[in-house]
Amino acid sequence: MLSNSKREDAIQNLYEFFVHCMGLVSKKRLLFFIWLLPPFSSEGSGVEAFDSTTFDASLNWKDIEWLRSVTKLPVLVKGILKREDALKAIEAGVDGIVVSNHGDRQLDYSPATITILEEIVHIVGGRVSVLLDGGVGRGTDVFKALALGSQAIGRPVVYGLAAKGEDGVRKVIEMLKNELELTMAISGCPTIDDITRNHVRTVSDRLKSML
Ligand SMILES: Cc1cc2nc3c(=O)[nH]c(=O)nc-3n(C[C@H](O)[C@H](O)[C@H](O)COP(=O)(O)O)c2cc1C
Incomplete structure (x- = not known):
């Protein structure tokens, strides 16, 4: 096996x-x-x-269909990094996908999730929710992911939990919230809905601008 x-x-x-x-x-x-x-x-x-x-290495797309058939709860697939897999997940009937490389702890050279978020959002085309995690350390990271089309952003709070228990978890969340609010204020975005694609510039934008 x-x-x-x-x-x-x-x-x-x-x-x-x-x-x-x-x-x-x-x-x-x-x-x-x-x-x-x-x-x-x-x-x-x-x-x-x-x-x-x-971890069961035999897990495959049919298992998602099975899971879908036995629960009314939303089913989200985590670890999507390719457009093809995003489409397969939609075909399997998921409610959402999480663009994630599992913290890049398993496979060297996995792409940074923020660099592929936009193409996944594009191929999904609003059919299911797209979430992101990985490398979200500051409110500015949350802002970037929202601008590139993610509907929610994951940040493990376990380090806060390990350091200071419940207060540590609260501190992590508050810190991100405060930093996001500051970024929004400085960028002229009174609400989350005001954060648009025009607020960020990616590598491909830079390349296009040089053509
Ligand atoms: C100690 C630890 C254990 C984790 N275990 C799992 C796991 O069992 N399954 C999983 O999908 N992701 C797991 N992750 C990955 C996280 O859920 C998340 O995708 C990742 O930490 C996000 O990247 P970041 O650490 O850069 O924010 C784990 C991460 C850490 C730090």
């Missing part, structure tokens, strides 16, 4: 995390935490074992 996951940084960080934990928590708690994870084996680390049991 082919594997579709190898998170080198996660594997590395988990080892470091354990070393860190050794100094922070009682042995009893640490053992409990390790017990929650799949066991280490000669095949690799606990993270690899977790990945191989959680």
Whole structure:
């Protein structure tokens, strides 16, 4: 069976995390935490074992159709990076797609999501929602994605959660909101609907302007 996951940084960080934990928590708690994870084996680390049991490499478009048939909830497919896949997702009956490279943690040289958002938005042509995540660190990133046609933008709040719990999550969201509002104000956009394609300039715009 082919594997579709190898998170080198996660594997590395988990080892470091354990070393860190050794100094922070009682042995009893640490053992409990390790017990929650799949066991280490000669095949690799606990993270690899977790990945191989959680991620099914045989997943395909027919599974989306099946999922569609068993729920009335909106079905969104995450990880779309190509126009062809956007069309396949629509064919499979999804309600939306998330342009995402999963944080670029799996495959070197994946395109930055913001660079392909516009062509996906164009091919989708309003038939389903288009969302984006990846590399959204500031309110200006949210602004760019909205200008290029994304309807919602994802930003993991787990780092805020890890640093400061509930307050950390609130802080991440507030920070992005404040930065977005400032960007909108400076760009002359009183509302989200006022953010248009003309507010950003992409590499292809630059190339076209040189012709
Ligand atoms: C620790 C961690 C675990 C993640 N696990 C998953 C996952 O199981 N499935 C998935 O689709 N994306 C996963 N992601 C990717 C995020 O959902 C999201 O697509 C990505 O972090 C966005 O990129 P950014 O980190 O540059 O904002 C994970 C990201 C991180 C940091």
